[in-house]
Amino acid sequence: MEKVLITGISGGQGRLLARRLQERYEVCGVDRVPWEGHPRGIAVHVVDLRKKKFEDVFRAELPTAVVHMGFIRHFRSAEGLRHDVNVRGTKQLLDHCTHYGVQNLVVFSSGYVYGAFPENPYYMDEDQPLSASRSYPEIRDLVEVDTLASAFIWKYPHIRTSVLRPVNVLGSFVHSMIGEYLRQRRVPTVMGFDPMMQFIHEEDVCEAVALALEHGLQGVFNVTGPGAVPLHTAIRESGGTPLPLPEPLVRPFFERLFRWGLWPYPTGALDYLKYPVTLSGKRFVDATNFRCLFGLEEIFQSVRR
């Protein structure tokens, strides 16, 4: 039986994926925090991806496949920590993959790496430049991780590596920034803007990762869900009320709140509430015959308060 190592296994998405893969693979995982009550048969190591102990896990477990989703996605940590953990952690992981005979690697990137701009075409393919850091420097670590992993595909062609860029992930277990945002009672938006947004259910994301592993995919792939709706529709369907605020007011206001730790999103995130960032998932579907099981209504139902 093949052995899969999942980084970030204690997160909502990691736990789902571990359970999903358990039937087919021997599963082990690492995370910075423990997974209380993890299922039998899944070994969970509490390590920092940047430290030597992480390499010990590779040496002991000798996984044949690795799913890398151990990223800090929130902005609560001290400045620079998020970047260091995400980028240097990825670098370490890639090195270990080359040294310990890993054959199959899936890196869980993000659809945000393209950036939100007025000139964005609809349904961007994987060849679009990754411009997120132009207007949203706080997530440049995600762009750097994606770039590191994409370069790895070409440097080590004998390791089957795929980089997945899913659209907004929602679900009952996953802790996504967009999920927290939609779960608010009154959801601030930018007045006069209502971009189309794509969503995908956490279970479908697990399915996509599993398919990437099974097919031994190599390359960069957008992973898209059942479709797109305007932001305000998404908010209402998730049980919230949109609270449109004028932009000249909203920017300085939220910037201060964010600096004081009272608001979880940097102002760069506002552009994602203004301009569409829609991806084409055609390449992934062509490669794997992926079909998502959860429709938009079920997706919004899963984050209803």
Add this chain to the structure above:
Amino acid sequence: MARRRSRRESSALRDLFGAFLPLSVRDVGSEIEERLRKVPTRLNEFGYDAFGLHLDTVRQAAVPAVLLYRHYFRVETHGIRRVPPGRVLLVANHAGQLPFDGMMLATAMLMEAEPPRICRAMAEYWIPSIPWFNVLAARSGVLVGTPENCIAMLEAGECVMVFPEGVRGMNKTFDRRYKLQRFGLGFMRLALETETPVVPVAIVGSEEQQPGLANLPRVGRLLGMPAFPITATFPWLGPLGLWPFPVKYRIHFGEPLRFEGAPSDEDAAIQEKVDVVRHAIEDLFTRGLAERRGVFR
């Protein structure tokens, strides 16, 4: 539950409001609804297509457009049957300071073409950054004019209207009316790539709707606008000074043109094909101008 109730209330409000509208306006509303029902679109369970088009919004936005179409510009169309079914590029002249010509062409395709079509317009890159307007535009079928978007639309079999003169045409001065400005080449490359027929369209009337005396693009740039026209009424009457005179519109559709060749050809080769379209529009101009009785009637 609360959501459903509020929806019902808002529709009741709409009915109440509707009761006070003149009969002709209500007729227009139901007529548009009738036409929209025949439009082939792919909408999701929330009523939006993949690019943000929303038929309810189109219906509401179309009411003033149809009133302008019938009673203000009194639009006449010639040869609208020539527009083939399936993917098609409508290439038209652009004039008149504000894009009423685009609005009237789209209205013509909705109200007079068989079956009715919703024109997808390719807009300037700064349109999505204008609050409110960007939402209205997206809901009624306007997209940012990137090549990717245009190809996606054509491959979906949509009717796309383009104004290759762009701002150059819209803000030209009165002495250059009915003289086509330089055409962009992009539309032809896309037509070749997607093997899309091109229908030349001449809009007679818009060129006189708001005669430009001068254009001060530098002042425009200071104000974040692509142009700053000086007309008899603008900027002296404020933004209202751009409102068009009640000219009569005559929209002439030409025979569909089909082109063959490599979309990556050098500019000179593409330019030849673009000139064919350009001359076709000029011919339609000549005919349209000779036939018309006057600017306002």
